[in-house]
Amino acid sequence: MLTLLLHRQCARDFYRVDVCDNLFGEYTVQREWGRHGRATGMRSVLFSNLRDAVQAADTWRMQAARKGYALTEAAAS
Numbered sequence: 380m381l382t383l384l385l386h387r388q389c390a391r392d393f394y395r396v397d398v399c400d401n402l403f404g405e406y407t408v409q410r411e412w413g414r415h416g417r418a419t420g421m422r423s424v425l426f427s428n429l430r431d432a433v434q435a436a437d438t439w440r441m442q443a444a445r446k447g448y449a450l451t452e453a454a455a456s
Contacts, residue, residue, distance in 0.1 A: 380399045381398040383395065383436065385450050386448060387446075387449070388447065392413070393412065394410070394411075395411045396439050405425050406425070407425055410423075412443075
């Protein structure tokens with residue numbers, strides 16, 4: 380549904396936030412982080428409505444931006 384991809388300047392570190400819906404009418408925010416070519420970390424959180432999911436995704440995007448990550452791609456499908 381919505382993907383935000385952030386990278387750090389001068390590094391191969393990335394932080395990805397995805398918002399997608401599931402078969403049960405819930406929304407999932409998936410976060411993935413790490414360094415290209417290495418093992419990554421991942422967390423998923425369920426939300427009952429889209430507004431809360433998007434707000435959470437934006438909060439995590441802002442936290443990543445404070446750590447030096449910059450938005451490199453935003454895609455909606």
